[in-house]
Amino acid sequence: xxxxxxxxxxxxxxxxxxxxxxxxxxxxxxxxxxxxxxxxxxxxxxxxxxxxxxxxxxxxxxxxxxxxxxxxxxxxxxxxxxxxxxxxxxxxxxxxxxxxxxxxxxxxxxxxxxxxxxxxxxxxxxxxxxxxxxxxxxxxxx
Amino acid sequence: xxxxxxxxxxxxxxxxxxxxxxxxxxxxxxxxxxxxxxxxxxxxxxxxxxxxxxxxxxxxxxxxxxxxxxxxxxxxxxxxxxxxxxxxxxxxxxxxxxxxxxxxxxxxxxxxxxxxxxxxxxxxxxxxxxxxxxxxxxxxxxxxxxxxxxxxxxxxxxxxxxxxxxxxxxxxxxxxxxxxxxxxxxxxxxxxxxxxxxxxxxxxxxxxxxxxxxxxxxxxxxxxxxxxxxxxxxxxxxxxxxxxxxxxxxxxxxxxxxxxxxxxxxxxxxxxxxxxxxxxxxxxxxxxxxxxxxxxxxxxxxxxxxxxxxxxxxxxxxxxxxxxxxxxxxxxxxxxxxxxxxxxxxxxxxxxxxxxxxxxxxxxxxxxxxxxxxxxxxxxxxxxxxxxxxxxxxxxxxxxxxxxxxxxxxxxxxxxxxxxxxxxxxxxxxxxxxxxxxxxxxxxxxxxxxxxxxxxxxxxxxxxxxxxxxxxxxxxxxxxxxxxxxxxxxxxxxxxxxxxxxxxxxxxxxxxxxxxxxxxxxxxxxxxxxxxxxxxxxxxxxxxxxxxx
Numbered sequence: 001x002x003x004x005x006x007x008x009x010x011x012x013x014x015x016x017x018x019x020x021x022x023x024x025x026x027x028x029x030x031x032x033x034x035x036x037x038x039x040x041x042x043x044x045x046x047x048x049x050x051x052x053x054x055x056x057x058x059x060x061x062x063x064x065x066x067x068x069x070x071x072x073x074x075x076x077x078x079x080x081x082x083x084x085x086x087x088x089x090x091x092x093x094x095x096x097x098x099x100x101x102x103x104x105x106x107x108x109x110x111x112x113x114x115x116x117x118x119x120x121x122x123x124x125x126x127x128x129x130x131x132x133x134x135x136x137x138x139x140x141x142x
Numbered sequence: 143x144x145x146x147x148x149x150x151x152x153x154x155x156x157x158x159x160x161x162x163x164x165x166x167x168x169x170x171x172x173x174x175x176x177x178x179x180x181x182x183x184x185x186x187x188x189x190x191x192x193x194x195x196x197x198x199x200x201x202x203x204x205x206x207x208x209x210x211x212x213x214x215x216x217x218x219x220x221x222x223x224x225x226x227x228x229x230x231x232x233x234x235x236x237x238x239x240x241x242x243x244x245x246x247x248x249x250x251x252x253x254x255x256x257x258x259x260x261x262x263x264x265x266x267x268x269x270x271x272x273x274x275x276x277x278x279x280x281x282x283x284x285x286x287x288x289x290x291x292x293x294x295x296x297x298x299x300x301x302x303x304x305x306x307x308x309x310x311x312x313x314x315x316x317x318x319x320x321x322x323x324x325x326x327x328x329x330x331x332x333x334x335x336x337x338x339x340x341x342x343x344x345x346x347x348x349x350x351x352x353x354x355x356x357x358x359x360x361x362x363x364x365x366x367x368x369x370x371x372x373x374x375x376x377x378x379x380x381x382x383x384x385x386x387x388x389x390x391x392x393x394x395x396x397x398x399x400x401x402x403x404x405x406x407x408x409x410x411x412x413x414x415x416x417x418x419x420x421x422x423x424x425x426x427x428x429x430x431x432x433x434x435x436x437x438x439x440x441x442x443x444x445x446x447x448x449x450x451x452x453x454x455x456x457x458x459x460x461x462x463x464x465x466x467x468x469x470x471x472x473x474x475x476x477x478x479x480x481x482x483x484x485x486x487x488x489x490x491x492x493x494x495x496x497x498x499x500x501x502x503x504x505x506x507x508x509x510x511x512x513x514x515x516x517x518x519x520x521x522x523x524x525x526x527x528x529x530x531x532x533x534x535x536x537x538x539x540x541x542x543x544x545x546x547x548x549x550x551x552x553x554x555x556x557x558x559x560x561x562x563x564x565x566x567x568x569x570x571x572x573x574x575x576x577x578x579x580x581x582x583x584x585x586x587x588x589x590x591x592x593x594x595x596x597x598x599x600x601x602x603x604x605x606x607x608x609x610x611x612x613x614x615x616x617x618x619x620x621x622x623x624x625x626x627x628x629x630x631x632x633x634x635x636x637x638x639x640x641x642x643x644x645x646x647x648x649x650x651x652x653x654x655x656x657x658x659x660x661x662x663x664x665x666x667x668x669x670x671x672x673x674x675x676x677x678x679x680x681x682x683x684x685x686x687x688x689x690x691x
Contacts, residue, residue, distance in 0.1 A: 059482060061290055098283050098305060099493040106492055110262035112227050112234035115246035122242065124252075131241040132352035135292040138342065 050077045204443050207450045211411040213442045214419055215377050216369035219384055220362050221394045222338065222402040223266050229337045229361035230257030230300065230491075237400050241341075241354035249359035251296030256490050263361045264307075264494060266393040267335050268504050270363055271308030273387050273511055274330045280496045282307045284335070284488040292353050293340040301364075303485040306334035307494065314513040315383040319527055321375045328380050329368030338362050363393075369408070369419075374438035378431040381405050386512040390536045398429050409438055411445045420445070420454075424461045425471055437464040441471050515539055528556045531564075537574050541581055548585030551592065558584060562602060566609050578612030579605070586615040600624050600672055628675045630682060633666070636674065637683050640665040651687055659687060 053073050057064040064072065115121070127134040228235055231248035247255035271278050285303035311330035317323055340358040344351050365384060371377045385396040385403055396403045410422035425441060428434045441462070448456050462471040510518075512533050519529040532542050538559065545555045563584075567574060587608070591601045596619060604618050619625055627633060640662055641648055651658040659680075666679055 059484065098281055099487060106258060107261035107264065108227075108232070108258045110226050110260050111232065113232035114244075115233065118243070118245065121245055121247065121250060121252075129352075131243075132343070132354060133242065133292075134350050135342075135353055137344070137349050137351050138292055 050080060204446075207446045208443055210414060211442070211446045211449060212414050213372055213409060213411045213438070214369045214422075215371035215373075215438060216408045217367045217371070217377060217380060218406045218408075219365040219367075219381065220338075220404040220406075221270070221365065221384070221388050221396070223263060223361040223363065224392070224394050224402075225260055225262045225266070225361055227260055228359040229260055229263050229335070230359055231255075233359070235356065235360050237402075239356060241356060244356045245358070249295070250355060257300065257488075259491060259494070260361065263335060264496070265504065266361075266391070267307045267333065267363055268496065268501060269391045269393055269508065270365070270388065271311070271333050272501075272505050272508060273391055274308070274311040274313055274333060274365070276308035276311030276330060276333060278308050278496060278501060279305050280498070280501075281305070282494045284491045284494070285485045286488050287336075287483045287485055289483060291339070291342075292351065293342040293355075293358070295340070295355060295358055299337060299339065300488055300491070301336035301485075302334035306332040308333040313380065313383055313387070315379055316516060316526065316530060317375065317379055318530060321379075323526060326376060326379070328370040328376075331366040331368050333363055333365050336362050336364055374435035374442070377407060377438050378435040381434055382431050383512065386534065386536075390509055390511055392509075398431075401429070404429075405434055407434060407438060409441045409445070411442060411449065413449070421457045421459055423457065423459070423471075425464055426461060426474065427463045427465075433464055433466060436469060437471055440464075440469065444471065509536075512536075522552050524552065524556055528560065531560050532556060535574070541574050544581035545584045545588075548582045550585035550588045554588045554592070555584065558588065558605070562605055563609065566606065577609050579608040580612075583608055583613075583615050590615055590619070594626055594628060594675065595619065596624055596626050597672065597674075597676060600626070603672075624673060626675050627670055627673045628678060630678060633670075633674050633679055634682050634686070636666050636669050637662070637679070637686050640669060641686060648687070659683065662687065 050073070053069045053076065054064065056076075057069070122128055125133050226234060228244075228249055231246050233244045233246050233249055235244055248257055268278060282302060282305045284300050286298040287301045287303065288298040290297060308330075309332045311333070312327050313330060314325065314327050316325055338357050338360040340353050340355040342351055342353055367380065371380060381403070385398075388394040388396045388403070394402055398404070405428050407425045407428060408422045409425065410420040412418065412420045423441060423445070425437050428437055445457050448454055458476060460476045461474045463474045464471050515533040516529050519532060520526070524532070531538075533539050542555060542559055545559070546552060563574070563577070563579070566572075567577065587601055587604060590596050591598050596604070604615060604624070607613070607618060608615070644662070644665070647658050647661060651662075662683055663676075663680060666683065667674055667676070670679075
């Protein structure tokens with residue numbers, strides 16, 4: 001959960017970049033200039049904005065009471081600042097990478113293999129009614 | 143202008159649901175875009191007009207309104223890949239298997255389970271990217287698209303966001319002649335890899351929904367078009383061409399009913415001459431080409447009507463569902479701003495690296511694609527109708543090509559395949575791969591008729607036997623003693639016999655009832671068991687009828 005939360009946060013910072021992608025009217029332009037856009041975002045954001053915590057909690061489907069928001073906001077702000085230190089790294093002479101690892105493909109043959117312990121999988125489903133998983137009624141997204 | 147239109151609308155309140163208008167056209171559409179076998183399904187598919195209003199008046203009014211607007215249509219297509227296993231785990235996937243049987247910790251999103259990419263997925267994506275004339279990204283990656291929904295066990299979908307595997311392509315197609323014909327080129331914005339979600343079923347009565355995770359993690363390619371289409375027909379033909387391409391490539395069965403090919407359509411309209419786009423509406427639940435066509439045409443006239451009534455503010459950005467029964471679109475959900483999917487690079491999967499050698503080897507292994515086939519057939523001198531029919535189904539095209547390489551005449555081979563053979567396949571509900579007649583024997587049959595060894599009539603008879611039972615043309619001709627009689631003396635003898643047996647008719651003929659020639663020809667043909675050369679028969683018969691007996 002801890003690492004997941006961090007990812008959420010990094011992602012939050014990433015958001016401004018993301019939405020600038022989204023608003024580009026020509027997606028092709030977006031792809032071609034992707035790497036430059038990244039550099040751009042790294043350089044210009046010298047200080048990071050603290051997140052809108054209630055909004056963040058809602059996106060993560062976590063309920064926070066107002067006092068919890070008050071309690072967490074500075075802590076999360078600290079985490080953001082910690083990430084903010086990365087902004088100081090000079091990347092001018094570094095080739096942009098699309099992934100951190102450089103090893104590349106680790107592919108699998110398209111050969112079927114049945115998972116044996118299916119009973120355990122089904123047993124771990126909180127609400128199951130043969131042959132379906134039962135969930136609260138949903139009709140529309142959002 | 144607007145007020146005149148408004149008055150017309152008051153008189154015809156049914157205009158709001160101009161269903162009946164489109165039904166007539168659909169019928170034809172259905173047969174052109176479905177596979178060859180359903181050519182004559184037209185009649186059954188026609189919707190009975192639901193409202194008794196003068197159709198002409200109605201149609202004219204709608205045409206008049208829509209003529210002032212231009213529709214902008216873009217399509218997102220999801221193609222389910224026919225790999226044996228899922229995208230990131232080795233679970234087998236078979237459509238229609240028992241719910242929740244093809245699952246494992248990876249596709250169920252259990253903690254600690256790690257995805258490993260199926261190599262076939264990359265291969266299929268590269269094939270499609272090349273077939274759609276795209277630029278391939280030699281380095282791409284996967285991203286997480288996050289949203290909460292019960293059919294998505296992980297809470298995110300593994301997809302590709304800012305670096306899709308293929309971008310900037312196009313697709314060529316020919317519109318059927320019934321719709322005015324013409325060649326079209328539509329842009330492809332991007333193709334990216336992603337995984338499918340599970341299936342969500344809504345039980346009729348209960349207060350719960352049911353989830354089947356067999357489909358969760360099955361590989362998809364999403365194809366995003368440029369907003370290049372202007373009519374329902376163009377959109378439906380675009381989808382039909384994508385279906386042909388994925389089937390030719392062998393990367394998907396392209397079956398819309400099973401959901402292996404799913405199209406979401408974006409439609410907006412603007413007054414002709416205006417450069418900025420109108421508000422776009424997304425339509426879902428389109429599971430046939432004809433529903434794509436009808437839903438779009440419906441949506442265009444719905445939006446045009448609102449515009450013409452000065453109510454264009456009622457066109458809002460939303461997702462609408464096509465209701466097949468009611469033949470209309472209805473609001474599913476209104477969109478408020480862009481969804482925040484919080485994309486970020488998938489940390490559990492490495493970068494996808496394509497080497498130029500790999501891309502070349504796949505490029506060299508691509509089959510001849512529908513567009514290339516159509517252009518080749520066109521150059522052979524076939525009509526566009528023949529071209530579209532033959533190239534529509536890859537197996538039919540292969541059969542046709544094999545018949546030609548056995549030396550058959552181009553036009554005759556096309557005629558036999560599109561005529562008697564197609565009719566047989568339709569009656570027996572068979573595909574061309576199921577029939578017993580080989581392309582080599584079809585070529586032989588055509589040659590035998592052309593050379594005069596057998597008559598065309600006998601050729602048809604042999605054909606039905608070959609289709610059902612197989613065998614060879616030569617064998618059947620010998621076995622049944624069907625060789626055409628082209629000996630004038632022998633034909634003459636038969637004519638003499640018929641004439642002498644029918645003195646009354648001869649008298650009438652010579653008395654001026656020359657129509658009786660047909661009667662005599664029929665009798666001689668019967669006597670020859672259909673084997674007499676018809677040209678020769680008629681020539682000698684005429685001589686004998688007009689000369690001395």
